Amino acid sequence: MKVLVAVKRVVDYNVKVRPKSDGSDVDLANVKMSINPFCEIAVEEAVRLAEKGIATEVVAVSVGSQQSQEQLRTALALGADRAILVETDAALEPLAIAKCLKAVCDSESPDLILMGKQAIDGDNNQTGQMLSALLGCSQATFASELSVADGKATVVREVDGGLQTVELSLPAIVTSDLRLNEPRYASLPNIMKAKRKPLDVTNPADLGVDVTARVSLLGVELPAERQAGIKVEDVAMLVDKLKNEAKVI
Ligand code: AMP
Numbered sequence: 001m002k003v004l005v006a007v008k009r010v011v012d013y014n015v016k017v018r019p020k021s022d023g024s025d026v027d028l029a030n031v032k033m034s035i036n037p038f039c040e041i042a043v044e045e046a047v048r049l050a051e052k053g054i055a056t057e058v059v060a061v062s063v064g065s066q067q068s069q070e071q072l073r074t075a076l077a078l079g080a081d082r083a084i085l086v087e088t089d090a091a092l093e094p095l096a097i098a099k100c101l102k103a104v105c106d107s108e109s110p111d112l113i114l115m116g117k118q119a120i121d122g123d124n125n126q127t128g129q130m131l132s133a134l135l136g137c138s139q140a141t142f143a144s145e146l147s148v149a150d151g152k153a154t155v156v157r158e159v160d161g162g163l164q165t166v167e168l169s170l171p172a173i174v175t176s177d178l179r180l181n182e183p184r185y186a187s188l189p190n191i192m193k194a195k196r197k198p199l200d201v202t203n204p205a206d207l208g209v210d211v212t213a214r215v216s217l218l219g220v221e222l223p224a225e226r227q228a229g230i231k232v233e234d235v236a237m238l239v240d241k242l243k244n245e246a247k248v249i
Contacts, residue, residue: 001112003059004059005060006039006101007042009033009034009065015032019219025217036120038177044182045181047079047080054148059082063088063097068085069083076194079190081197092211093214095130102135112153117143129141135173139175140157140173144177152167157177
């Protein structure tokens with residue numbers, strides 16, 4: 001069984017992002033970039049399937065700039081067998097990414113496609129669903145458990161107020177939620193080994209995909225700063241402040 005894992009290069013989750021001085025976009029100068037945390041969970045799940053002898057090959061795919069090779073090398077160090085970069089410097093929307101991934105799926109024919117439920121930069125939560133529609137294959141989003149047997153995937157999904165278990169026929173797309181697993185750290189020998197694993201580079205034009213944006217970013221801004229709180233001496237003072245200053249009662 002071949003597993004394809006989609007990984008995105010994003011601003012590291014520890015970084016507090018800031019807008020550029022002209023507010024035109026997020027300032028990415030000298031900012032630490034990493035593999036999207038949900039994609040890391042997807043890679044871990046694929047590698048676990050390989051370790052159980054269920055997956056025979058794990059292919060990591062990213063769509064983005066040449067620097068996305070760093071995140072693909074991380075996926076290779078975590079245990080993926082080979083990687084494909086669809087290289088472009090264009091500002092990418094989920095539909096364009098899904099079309100590029102579809103073109104890769106058409107040539108790779110994976111049985112299972114693992115993705116993150118969401119990229120922490122754009123917070124779109126769209127790419128997996130769009131890819132499923134383009135491929136016409138089944139999907140299970142927000143997965144917190146996955147098992148694969150007899151050409152079927154059984155997925156426990158995190159839904160509002162509980163868990164839902166679904167069975168999908170393969171090929172299928174599964175998007176990972178936070179509790180699917182805890183990703184391993186890449187060991188130094190595996191980081192060294194990853195440098196020699198195959199990483200093929202293609203681009204949207206060669207895949208026949210037009211990635212022209214349909215949405216224009218008009219600006220970004222920080223949320224309004226919250227005022228510092230105060231300590232009140234007693235309930236009477238609290239009530240007075242709520243009534244006369246905040247005017248909420
Ligand atoms: P999003 O729909 O942007 O929230 O992203 C959901 C998931 O789609 C991510 O966790 C990735 O698995 C995949 N994805 C999004 N953008 C890319 C990209 N540029 N390259 C590869 N995979 C991506």
